[in-house]
Amino acid sequence: MRKWWPLVAICLGSFVLLLDVTIVNVALPRMARDFGASFSALQWVVDAYALALAAVLLVLGSVADLCGHRRVYLGGLVLFAAASAACAAAPDAAALVASRAVQGIGGAAMFATATALLTKTYAGRDRGVAFGYWGAVNGAGAAAGPLLGGLLTQHIGWQAIFLVNVPIVALTVGLTLRAVAPDGRQAAGAGRGGRRLDVPGAAAFTACAALLTFALIRGGGHGWTDGAALGAFGGAAAALLVFVLVERASGDPMLDLGLMRSPSFAGLMASAVLLQGAAFGPLVLVSMWLQSRSGSGLGLAPVPAGMALLPLSGVSFAVSAVAGRWIQRLPARWAIGVGLLVIAAGLLLMRHQLVPGAGRSALYAGFAVMGVGVGLATPVLASAAMAAVPPRRIGMAGGAVNTFRQLGMTLAIAAFTTGLHRVLAVAAGAAALGAVIALVLVRSARRAPGGVGPRSSVGGTAGADPQRVP
Structure with a gap:
């Protein structure tokens, strides 16, 4: 039994990290009421976490290689807990958004190791x-x-969704210190080998993503000709240009742009953005509709609202768990492409059933169908991305697909502002586009020989035999 304590420590950290991706949505209406916050402010509560996670995931993988994975994991846990407490104590929406960003950085350190x-x-x-x-x-x-999230928000208050992290993380830190082997001397001195962190690249990427997110939120609320929105779009374009120039010139780039010359890799990154955006981008608006007491909103309490969202995550978990090995035997293009088409079908089904007077049950079937699609496509993305690149770039590819997934969700939440029927239609179109990209660009997969995938700078292995995508 003792040998499994490190697994418990690592699983606890991953559990609380991913819990915070979905636990916040149901609490957003209560936050809006307490802070008197606008919808755009609520978008930032979700986006700040995902944006920070996407922005620093790759660079923290390199930090872990240089400084030691256990050290970075512990540092991420401590930062995550401190930021969670700050979220619960936030006096206003701005402080909550800032604390969520710090929480995302801590989560990235945990995710990367x-x-x-x-x-x-x-x-x-x-x-x-x-x-x-x-x-x-x-x-x-x-x-x-x-x-x-619904239970804690309804019976204790929205602050509890953040405070619940603190004891879990405290237990995880204790288990990690006791059960996970310390980093060796080699990790502590790895930086002497000449490898450097791509800080300029990470800064340019973060600036581009943040400005683009701001532009989408600002444009949705103030019109697309708004000066601040146009300025942010221009700033995002400039930051993207800087990022490309920095990555091309860097000896140790955060993202080797040469990988994008592979149609398979480029198609997988585009599919990752569109999958995450289509499946999870509409959830903020859906959560607001479920609990809103004005207009066509249902005025539900947090617990029934949370139950309405449960089929998406619950079914995707079940499909991944039950069909995981079978899915990995499929060619990557078909697993991802069919999964995205199923997501599109679920979104259209939900849109069709949301007629005037419809209740929360109108969401169940659509979310369940979407869950099947997410469960089919998501497990294959990372292994296919790592198989599409040279062995020395496997770690970078694994981190890139997670980065692009978080970026897709961030941008979709920012873009999906009003009109639930319109948002569901646009999301379905995005999922269908992702399916076409996957089916056309991602080459057929063949299982490569060997055991578990190689260790990587962004979290080690895929945890399964990597697929080779020629």
């Missing part, structure tokens, strides 16, 4: 068992978010 720690701790059959349990816990964390 979890699989590397598992790979270093376990070998052979034990490694496969460890990754199986870790994947199941990840799905459980995301699935539990809507219901737990």
Whole structure:
């Protein structure tokens, strides 16, 4: 039993990290009421977390390689807990958004190191068992978010969705210190080998993503000819140009842009953006509609609102768990493409059923169908991305697909501001476009020989045999 304590420590950290991706949505209307906040401010409560996670994930993977995965994991846990407490104590929406951004940085440190720690701790059959349990816990964390968020918000207050993280993280820190082997001297001195962090690249990427997010939120609320929105679009374009120039000139780039010359890799990144945006971007607006007492809103309490969102995360978890090995045997293009088409079908079904006078049950079937699509496509994305690049870039590819997924959700939440029927239609179109991209650009997959995927700078291994995408 003792050998599994490191797995428990790593699973607890991953659980609380992914719990916070979905637990916030149900609490947004209560936050709006307490702070007198606008819808755009609520968008930032969700986006700040996802944006920070996307912006620093790759660079923190490199930091972990240089400084040690256990050290960075522990640092991420402490930062995550401190930011969670700050979120609960936030006096206004601006302070909450800032604390959520810090929370996202802590989450990125945890996300970037979890699989590397598992790979270093376990070998052979034990490694496969460890990754199986870790994947199941990840799905459980995301699935539990809507219901737990509703229960805590309704019976205690929205602050409780952040405070619940603190004791979980405290337990995780204690277990990590006791059970996870310390980093060796090699990790502490790795920086002497000449490898450098791409700080300019990370800064340019963050600026581009933040300005683009601001432009979408500002334009949605004030009109697309608003001066601040246009200025932010221009700033995002300039930051993107700087990022491209920096990455081309860097000897140790955050993202090797040469990888985008591979149609398979480029198609996978585009599919990751569109999948996450289509499936999870509308959830903020749906949560507001469920609990709004004005217009066509249903005026539900947080618990039934959370129950309405549960089919998406619950079904996706079940499909991934039950069909995971079978899905990995499919060519990547078909698993991802069909998954995205199923997501589009779920969105259109939901739109069709949301007629005047419809209740929350109108969402159940659509969310369940979407969950099937997410469960089909998501497990394949990372392994296919790592198989589409040279072995020395496997870690970068694994981190890139997670970065692009978070970016897709961030931008979709910013863009999906008003008109639930219109948002569902646009999201369905985005999912269908992602399916076409995957089916056309991603080459057929063949299983590569070997065992568990190589260790990486962004979390070690894929946890399964990597697929080779020629």
